[in-house]
Amino acid sequence: MRVLFTVIPEKTIFLSMVPLAWALRTAGHEVRFACQPSFAPVVTQAGLTAVPVGRDSDVFRMARRDPDGLEAARVGLHAPWDTAEDPSKARWEPMLNGYYDAVEKGHKPENFPMIAGLVEFARHWRPDLVLWDPLTYAGPIAATATGAAHARLLFGADVFGVARAHFLRLKAGRPAGERADHLADWLGGYARKYGAEFTESMTTGHFTIDQFPRSLQIEAPELAYLRMQFVPYNGTATVPGWLWSRPARPRVALTMGLTATDLFDGYTIGAQDVLDALGELDIEVVATLADAERAKLHRVPDNARLLPFVPLHALAPTCAAVIHHAGPGTLGTVARYGVPQLSIPYSFDEPLLARKLAAHGAGLELGHTGATGAAIRDAVQRLLNEPRFTARAAALRDETLALPTPNQLVPRLEELTARHRTGAPHDHR
Incomplete structure (x- = not known):
């Protein structure tokens, strides 16, 4: 099968994805890594095939000019994810505002430069499976546009999935006319642009690959998790x-x-x-x-x-x-x-x-x-x-x-890909 990885230009996140990419490659699958053009050398340095898409951007460039903005970015001020560990912190207005800030100040500038190019490549290459980190929403957008199965590959604690579950419970309890959802609105707009409709899988994947043992992780009960050993990859290395x-x-x-x-x-x-x-x-x-x-x-x-x-x-x-x-x-x-x-x-x-x-x-x-x-x-x-x-x-x-190695997880990924892959909603070629 064809597997398309995609990641924002953040090296530490990319490093956590490399072992699974190589496991799929050595199992005989075709693997491509889509990224912003300037990040391609980081991908190829790991021996993987890079596909430069879109244009380069630096979401921290403006923050570096503003010390207060830089600190806000560092501590994640106004993000909804700080509710993940403590559900009592999950209240409607703060979470609604937190998702607005996360989308407008984080997800949009991080992903917009890649989306059109990624969808164009995905329509050309026709991946069976798209694997994306929890910050790269260009991944599920491209998967939705082409009917590919897709999954999140976690790089740490699943604060994203658990916070989303808290938000959805609050949303369900709101009056019918007061259920704003900035993340769904943003992703849904792209889904419709490419001939599909929004589904909640665009926020958390058809399934989630978790690289941490249960004792170090939090989970959303509604989501399907696959556990996998964390296998370290530190980039090019020499042992002194x-x-x-x-x-x-x-x-x-x-x-x-x-x-x-x-x-x-x-x-x-x-x-x-x-x-x-x-x-x-x-x-x-x-x-x-x-x-x-x-x-x-x-x-x-x-x-x-x-x-x-x-x-x-x-x-x-x-x-x-x-x-x-x-x-x-x-x-x-x-x-x-x-x-x-x-x-x-x-x-x-x-x-x-x-x-x-x-x-x-x-x-x-x-x-x-x-x-x-x-x-x-x-x-x-x-x-x-x-x-x-x-x-x-x-x-x-x-x-x-005791968890499955990346290689041992590959057959399960093959099964889930066959289950969730639907083909393109429309053929725009």
Whole structure:
């Protein structure tokens, strides 16, 4: 079958999609990755076939000119997804306004540059299955235009699907004339443009592929989920020689991810303060710091090794603990190797994932406002000295590895594609 992936130009999201793309490719299926033109080299660097569609855009360009706007984007102000974990927060007016902001300030500028080109390519190539991340609504639009089966491929917690379920319940309880739905209206307009009608599957897919174990995830009861192992892909990677040998002292990694410096204005913790405090411990610290953050440092403790990048799937298995920002890719990678984690979340699904991890017992959570060097040092000492964290991290690893691999999921995708594929509603060729 023909499988079309599509993603907004966000590298960390793309990296989470690569293992399944390769699983489908090695199973003999044709795979294409549609993206904005400037993002094509990121796709081809992963050995996949890119299809540049539409034009380039940078949704953070304007926000970078406005510090308040940049902070709003970072914390997800006015988005409806903060209701996902706590249904008591789901109230009609805030959610309605949140969806308006999400569509107008996020989904439209992120997706509009791609939609026409993606639909044009999909009509030419006729995919059987379209796989899209939860922010790339150009995917279900193209699938609807061509009658392809389509599914969301989650990159983290399903705050999108659960929040949508809360909103639909509130909507159903509203009077008949007061059921505005900005997301459905936007997607429905495109569906009609391309000869179809809106269905709720355009918001959440015919089904959803979830890369996290149940203990770290939230779900909407109304949706169909397929679970799959999170298999880390870190991009082009070289394993340095110092990773070949067992460390002489407990190794602790510090990584705050790519997004903080690629899209925003830096880390939410003081790297100097943290390194100074960790320098007091009899450990080896491996810190992957972006150049901009490293330039802020005045000194480096003797027990610290600073690098711009180390492939986390090679580093994590050598560690006794990992300190990170609770980004899904980082947290999922460390979980796969049974290593205790200290999460310092900031926004979006990071706080939820950090709480889930701590509740599982595989690590500790520390709010970013209280993440001083001393607090981080004390938390690391607990992770190293209390055996229960290692035991629970091993349990989380076992739960992860018990899920189907991307390769094992392929036959199920074939079945669901045959069930949901309908063919084009109209042939415009």
